[in-house]
Amino acid sequence: MERLNQITQYLRNYYPQLKIDEEALSKAVQKNSFSPSDLAVNILSITGAIFSVFSFLGFLFLLNIYDSPSTLFFLGAIFITSSIAISYQVQKLFLDTVSISLFCAGLVMVGSGLGLQDATLNSILLIILGISSIPLAIKQTKTLTFFSFMILNACVLGLILTNKAYSLIPIYITIIASLLSYFCYYEGRMLTSNSLSRRLYSVIRIGLICSLVLSLVLITHAPQFNMTIPFIWCTSLVLIVLNLIFAHRILLRHEITNRKKQWMFFVGFSILLFPTIYAPYISGAILLILLNYSIYYKTGLLIGGLCLCYSLVHYYYDLELSLLYKSGLLCLSGSLLLLYYALLSRKIKRNEKI
Template sequence: MSKEAGVVKAFIEKIHVKEDTTEALNEQAIFAALDDGESDNLAIKVLIILGGILATLFFLVFLFLTGIYEHRIGMLVLGLIMVGVSTLVNRQYNKVIVGTISVSSYLIGFVFIGISLIELDKSEDFVSLTVFLLAVLSLLVTPGYLLSFVAVLMVNGSLLTLLMNEYREHYILVLIPLQAWLLALWYYNEAGILTARNLLSRIYYPVRTGMVFALVMTLIFIGKRGLLPFSHAYYWLTSISIFGTIFYVLHNLFETLDVRSLKRKWSIYAVVICVLLPTIYAPAISSSFLLILLAFHVNHKTGAAVGIVGLIYFISQYYYDLEFTLLTKSVVLFTSGVLFLLFFYFLNKKIDWK
């Protein structure tokens, strides 16, 4: 028996001892749900998605060897059918093997739709909007974890493709704060969404994880210098929005941790300001920091892990792109490390954890 199952069993036994209830608990259903959750963890889901991608590649090679690319309308119809069937199958069956097949069919369907529309001389904007609408529709139809997660990534990918066309790249600086705010709202309204017993409650978890990965996916465009055609001098506009969101999250953290001392609050604010100011032209770093704070506040381990990996990557990339001497880079990196250690000290030593 796992640790979680042991905790649940002990809790049920306490209820039986302390509560004189006439209604019996359905213990078998509880443990069955627990076992199902354990067997359907994130690692398995990631492996399923990777397996789906590999299966998609091999199947695409086979189909193109048969010459299907010569039939544009047929390929478009086949793509629509595959997306629709995979969505409906995933809605009816929630099994690992079915998830693998549905993800593969879903991805192949979108590949067929995109290629056929391009071959029919449709604009890139039209293709991106079509993928966006189909991904949103499938997200609203299926409650399955895997397909919902992939649909969120498809929505974000189509938005990025749309923004990278026709000189609209600067709107990415607006998209990042919007994604951060939506993620914060999604996190902080978790209880209300899950208790609503509606569509949002059924897709809450995959959408949450998908939004985390989508945010990091977008941050790559501003985390790596040269991917966007305009100067990084405009990045401070995005950073200001992210800074405001970080302080809002800190304010909520103080309430959660019952921090009432103004001196302690302002000390933490001062350390955070010192940490954030050097990143004003690197919003990818501050956004990763925001993601870590959000995930820490709501105890989302996946979000915290992705945020930490993103923070390490974007700091390393920013350090590499600096047009300074090696000595200056070392001083900057050393100072940043000291500031992060001070922030860690305030969180773990000064706050009265309750």
Template sequence: MDYKNKLSDTLAYFQSKETGAVNFQESAIEQAYMTEAPKQTLPIKVLSILGGLLTAIAFFGFLLITGFYKSGIALTCIGVLAIGAGAIISQKHDSILLDTISISSVIIGFILVGVGLAELEVSEKKIMICFIAIALLCLVLAKSYLLTFVSTLIVHGSIIAYLMSSDQPSLVPIYVALLGILIAYVHLKEAKLICLSNFIARGYNPVKTALIFAFVSGLMFLRGAFLPQVHPYFLLVTSTTCIILILYVTHKILNVFAVTKWSTKSLAYALTLLTLAPTVVTPGISGALLLLLLGFLTNYKTGLVIAGVSLLYFIGQCYYDLQFTLLTKSISLFASGIFFVILYLFIAKRHEQH
């Protein structure tokens, strides 16, 4: 089979790096590989999450009909029990049914806790702090992909909600910039992170995927419609951070391709800066390009797909948000198209040199 050939090639590569003989327990490695192989594709996982959301909405509708939502203490207690039950279920065998039940229970639990605390007149900031604490606890206890994924997203959403409820929306662009740095670190230090402990190795993939979704949603949140009171200069923090990270990833990619000639490197950096210069006012585009390069460098196909779709969305968003006439927008698109065609012809002409 194909995976067996890849396994043999990998073991042969490690053997070639050692001067003496190395004994591998190939049967044990193969068994571990088969055990850790993903049993559910990402679309199935997404459908499971959507099923959990629909179940939570139906259950919340039932509470509204029965009037049970009027008891804040009861809602909070039942919500905590539901979250605990979901975390316990996630400890069991990984299957679509159990994952859906676990996610449904956790989502329902968070809704009940939120409504219960609101009924008890707890401030929104304190509710978000409770959500962050509970989600982090679920993140520690979770053993399933989906619960780890959802817990990470809940932490992300709660942080943004906390910043907005604290009348500090200017910190949202800074938070998104820090999120971009974290994503770059997680991608570039993958081998180091998964070797630290079994706990980190188990949660690495769902957390990485959740961080990508969180980063994209954060970039979408930076639109003026969501942050009307934030000065546009704060957006420069996010876009500048993304551009610096892109230059760093570009440096890594050039090293992978063994580009050592300084003139070629300088030209690559200059063209990269020239291409990214217009995206200073649109952090969504530079953020999507960062995800695209990270996915390419680490061969992370899920990240590549998310980045590609996000890039198309943010380009369209930028086009419709520009306060220009249709003629000016068309000229801008035409000029951008000419630039990229010239850039492609330039690269194609020098392709034989490297």
């Protein structure tokens, strides 16, 4: 709401002839917002739904229902249909949790039924992926839409890992990072376009953030899973370019228009990221911070900060260098980050005085 007040005040100062319905605008923002408290409630709802699903599935296991594929298909179809119907008609927290529980139980039953029919893992993942895309196409609650979006992305990663198509992981990360960058760069256009984009914007944004974090964590632990990911440096180059684009946008926002200062910043920033060319999780975490800072999204900024801390610890721990070289790299990167922080803080304070 503070950001909304700043925008309306700016519009009044520079466009006095423009009429703003603050009450309607405030209601629209509250309706379409996805605040940190909403995220916490949604996470708790999903966690509770998963635990309830496990309990219910254990009860069905005791009834020996898992011996009949047709029964599993029938119950799974009923649960998924009921979940979508409940979510479509009623938007309350309790029923929203029930909806997620039914949807998750339905997916497990359909997957189990396919497994009993000796279906391949690829077929199971593709069918679950198709079912998970249904809530994205029709009007549903944000929680179910977010849950479906995450299952869809998990199925895509599952297909890649199952088929050992590790060369597709850089492409996947590049697509997710590019989509998230597009959503953040054209935030205003997305929120003022058709109703579908406006309704799904906040949900897909946090979904893309979580999906990017999931993929970055995956490549962070690639050596532990004996995964050889080719052309990983190509992903780093794309992420570095996106970092420079949004860094330039932030510099312009803080009125740093001097070309010499901009080039000094870009050169220093590139030098800082160059040693991580084979560790795209570093540039990916920094991109998360810049993206969310550019749109003032505090939840995403917190996620990006935690991801960066984890990535840095893992990166310096895995370096096959002596302790002296590791210390030098830490001092160099830390000094550059502190320098950038000092310059930005000085510029922000100067603008506040003006």
